[in-house]
Amino acid sequence: MTLYPETYSESRSRFLAQVDGIRSRWPRVSLSQHALSFDPALTIDWIAAPAVKTQHNIVIFSIGEHGVEGYVGSAMQQVFINEFLPSLNPDDTGLLFIHAINPWGMENRERNNNNNIDLNRNFITNDQFDTTFNPTYDQLRSLIVPQRRIDSMAFETLRFFASVIGAIVKHGIPAIREGTLMGQYRHPRGVYFGGQTVQEETVLLMGLFEQAMADYQNIVHLDMHTGYGPRYQMSLVNSPLDERSSAESSAHFNYPLVVKTNPEEFYTIKGDMIKFEYELRNQKFPDKTLYATAFEFGTFGDALPALIRSLRAEVFDNQLKNFGAKNKVVASQIRREFCELFYPDEARWREKALTDARLAIRGILKAMIPSAIMAQR
């Protein structure tokens, strides 16, 4: 079977089937699940395998925070289980594998959850959802949330390009990137909406991270994403709160492309999961070591035309949800482009993604888990 699944349930079944194999070396392994309140058929499943002797290191591997991105994530999680578990030492290393943080989004091939909330903008503590955050978004509204039905892909694309050019002239490209991707907390039907309450998926993950940090000394978390960065080169996306510079991380992990979520290297995010983990560590567990990062598998690419195409895919998908399309043909064109942005079909792309993931996992385990045995090859 190919590593890349076609459905959420296929991916989930494969994940659940891993428990028995893990038990051979981690005898106390357990499987847990959280059924979504509005649809118990959709579950967040996780496998927790405590270290056998001392709870020193824990490796957390999570996928599908942005639903549709979980298909590539699922392939990488399986690669980790197949190829890298043998190099970990169960005596001092525990595991926490989380399948589909956003199961509704994975099932429906959407990025957001069923409330149109981007979970990676939703890790907000103390309910401090700042509705005034990112005022630039409102200035770009005619570009990013057109208030009309889509009648034809070609015609709507022309209108979109005209708006993009207008916005570039008026605001500049950096402002467009920040104004959209940074997130916003005002417009529930808009794009990159971070919500106004902490979502149930987020609450669950916050608890899992806190437990892991309470139990272990050295926490390594790999979280899978797709959509941004160069097409054939996965980016390791570190938090600005990580102590190493991107260049230092690149050398440390022997991995060619490392960026941080700041406007110069990637883009700024508010309410993101990895930043939450660093803040949690800093506030409650300052003596623990943490390395949490996102594997970001680029798809359309990072040149300007590719960025515009990516934005179009996101805008049209949101527009389709809010206003519909003239007919099924138009709707399916929009959906196909959106899926291609997060789950490319091309065999060469999928092969390179696996190669990059293996290289990064190897480098990170070697650097961060002292007891891991990384065979040379």
Ligand SMILES: [Zn+2]
């Ligand atoms: Zn993502």
